[in-house]
Amino acid sequence: MRKDILSNRVNSIEDSATLRLNDISEQLRSKGADIINLSVGEPDFDTPAFIRDAAKKALDDGDTHYTPSAGKPRLRKIIAEKLKNENKIDTSSGNIIVSAGAKHLVYMTVNSLINEGDEVILLSPAWVTYEACVKISGGRINWIMTSADDQFQPTNIQDMIGKKTKLLILNSPNNPSGAVYSKDTLKMIADLAIDYDFFVLSDEIYEKIIYDSEHVSIASFDQMADRTITVNGLSKSYAMTGWRIGYASAPKEIFDGMLKIQQHSVSCAPSFVQEAAISAISGHQECVNEMVAEFKRRRDFLVDGLNSLGMRCLLPKGAFYLFVDVSDFAKDANEFSEKMLKEGYLAMTPGDAFGPGFENYIRISYAVPIERLKVAVKRIENIIV
Ligand SMILES: Cc1ncc(COP(=O)(O)O)c(C=O)c1O
Numbered sequence: 001m002r003k004d005i006l007s008n009r010v011n012s013i014e015d016s017a018t019l020r021l022n023d024i025s026e027q028l029r030s031k032g033a034d035i036i037n038l039s040v041g042e043p044d045f046d047t048p049a050f051i052r053d054a055a056k057k058a059l060d061d062g063d064t065h066y067t068p069s070a071g072k073p074r075l076r077k078i079i080a081e082k083l084k085n086e087n088k089i090d091t092s093s094g095n096i097i098v099s100a101g102a103k104h105l106v107y108m109t110v111n112s113l114i115n116e117g118d119e120v121i122l123l124s125p126a127w128v129t130y131e132a133c134v135k136i137s138g139g140r141i142n143w144i145m146t147s148a149d150d151q152f153q154p155t156n157i158q159d160m161i162g163k164k165t166k167l168l169i170l171n172s173p174n175n176p177s178g179a180v181y182s183k184d185t186l187k188m189i190a191d192l193a194i195d196y197d198f199f200v201l202s203d204e205i206y207e208k209i210i211y212d213s214e215h216v217s218i219a220s221f222d223q224m225a226d227r228t229i230t231v232n233g234l235s236k237s238y239a240m241t242g243w244r245i246g247y248a249s250a251p252k253e254i255f256d257g258m259l260k261i262q263q264h265s266v267s268c269a270p271s272f273v274q275e276a277a278i279s280a281i282s283g284h285q286e287c288v289n290e291m292v293a294e295f296k297r298r299r300d301f302l303v304d305g306l307n308s309l310g311m312r313c314l315l316p317k318g319a320f321y322l323f324v325d326v327s328d329f330a331k332d333a334n335e336f337s338e339k340m341l342k343e344g345y346l347a348m349t350p351g352d353a354f355g356p357g358f359e360n361y362i363r364i365s366y367a368v369p370i371e372r373l374k375v376a377v378k379r380i381e382n383i384i385v
Contacts, residue, residue, distance in 0.1 A: 012135045021337055025347050035341075036376050038364045039349045041175070043239040043320070045294075047276075048287040051238060054279035058272035067268045070259055071098025071247070075274050078281050079247050087204075088220035089230060091249040097258050098269045098277070102205045102233035102246035105258070106169075107133050108265075109201050109229045109248065112257030113167055114139035121161070121168040123154045124355030125323065127175045127203070131355065140164070145357045148314055148325065152179035157192055167199045170218065173206040176354050176363040177323040178316020180213045190221040193228075199254070200228045205246070208237040208288050210318040211296050219249070226251050236319075237288050238280045243273045295320050298366040298373055305377035306364075309385055320367045323351065327360040329384050337362055344379035 021039075029035050070076060076093040083089040083096075099105050106129060114120060116138035122130050124143050134141050142160045146152045152174065170189065172181035193200050200218055207215045219228035233246025246269075250258060262268070269277075299315070302322060306313045312325045330336035333350035340346040351361030366373060 009136050009138065013132045021341060021347060021350075024338070024341050028341070028345060033345045035345045035347055036368065036372050036379075037347045038366075038368060038376060039347045040365045040367050042241040042367060043236060043291060044367050044369065045239040045291050047239050047243070048280075050283055050287075051240070051276045051280045055243075055272045055276040058275035063272045063275060065271055067271050067274060069263045069268050070255075071096065071269060072271075072274045072278075075278050075281075078278055080249070082281055083217075083230065083249050087207075087217040087230070089217055089249060090225045091219075091230075095249050095252065095255050096247055097250065097255055097262065098245070098247045098274060099262055100244040100246070100266045100269050101235065102203065102231050102248075103129055104262075104266065105231045105233070105246050105248040106130065106201065106203060107136075108258040108261045109231065109250070109254070110134055110139070110167070110169075111137050111261060112254055113199060117164060118166040119162055119164040121157065121165060121198075122355060123168075123170060125152070125174070125176050125351065125358050125361070126169070126355050127171055128353055130169045130171075139166075143356050146177070146179075147357075148312075148323075151314065152177040152323075153181060153185045154189070157189065161192065161196045161198070165196065165198050167201060168193065169201045169203065171203040171205075173210055173215070173316075173318025175206065175319050176321050176349070176351070176361075178314075178319045178321050180210060180215065180317040183214075183216050186216055186218045187221060190218055190224050194223055198227070200224070202228055202230050204230060204232045205236050206319040207232065209292055209295060209320060211292070211299065211316075213317040215318075229254055234277055234280055237291075239291065240276070240280070243270075243276060245269050245273045245277050247277075294370075295366065298368075298370050301370060302364070302366050302373055302377070305373075306380070309377070309381055311380075311384075320365060322364045322366065323358075323361050324364060325360055326362055332359045333362045334359075339383065340380070344376075344383050346376055346379055 076096040080093040110133040114137040229250040235241040326336040349363040351358030
């Protein structure tokens with residue numbers, strides 16, 4: 001059998017860093033262990049009933065065929081209005097592309113823009129998929145470090161901009177740090193993008209999961225709509241991870257590039273799911289507020305609980321993760337996570353999955369019922385105190 005079966009691009013992507021821990025998890029579970037999974041990246045709530053009903057109705061009405069590749073015109077119009085009204089982005093339905101999840105939109109954006117050797121700035125810590133998408137495109141990554149001391153706000157971007165810098169990817173509210181970038185931080189990035197002529201992919205999937213803070217879209221700044229691809233989706237805000245639906249607003253040339261990839265990959269987002277998306281975005285938003293209120297309750301409980309055990313844990317302003325420095329308790333986060341799993345039956349994600357500089361951090365998801373979080377804190381206490 002030949003050895004070069006997989007392409008160099010696929011070989012350049014690492015296996016998921018959490019796989020080994022998943023294996024241990026599975027072994028323990030098969031022996032009857034009550035594992036609490038604090039590594040989940042999805043809301044534990046059910047999709048609200050009125051959204052499910054819209055999809056059921058669409059199915060019963062025979063809405064089971066291909067749609068236009070960029071999405072149903074009515075959905076694209078509703079999304080453009082949402083982005084104009086809520087996010088102050090100067091866009092129109094012709095710039096909106098709907099796809100099977102925000103992840104595929106990130107993939108299409110990067111692969112529309114990046115040539116072999118082009119540089120992409122990623123802000124560490126970053127969601128794992130950005131690095132993989134850049135590697136698949138043949139691009140090079142320039143990592144910019146952030147730190148807990150600066151509330152994970154990037155400060156030294158200018159130093160890392162080179163002649164080949166074509167794209168910067170930002171994500172606020174941030175997975176894994178929970179940081180929400182301030183207006184000043186975003187303005188600084190916008191000014192650099194204009195001065196040094198690069199594009200910005202702004203992943204705003206957690207925009208509604210935000211506490212006592214304001215979400216600002218970088219595309220709303222002067223001249224930025226022409227150089228920003230704003231990616232968003234319904235997975236997190238409406239508890240719709242399994243439905244696979246997301247959208248982006250992109251400048252026309254980039255939109256055209258993404259559309260070509262879409263036409264030759266997924267064709268379009270699922271037809272009846274697009275109806276569910278119409279009802280979610282244009283329906284009453286009380287369901288979102290309720291979920292966010294529950295996430296906030298859990299965040300406050302968990303941050304208090306962990307800090308009282310002596311863990312250094314910032315109060316995140318968004319998303320549903322805590323990013324915690326565990327250097328006082330273990331050699332590194334991998335050792336800490338393994339100990340938590342084997343001795344406390346708690347699954348957590350080590351920070352090195354999210355880029356350089358966070359080998360001593362773990363990500364703890366609180367998309368888990370509060371009763372389980374209470375048990376989790378007790379188990380951590382039994383191990384570290
Ligand atoms: C920052 C970020 N962007 C995008 C996604 C994926 O969203 P979707 O389910 O719409 O593909 C995730 C999921 O974990 C995420 O954390």
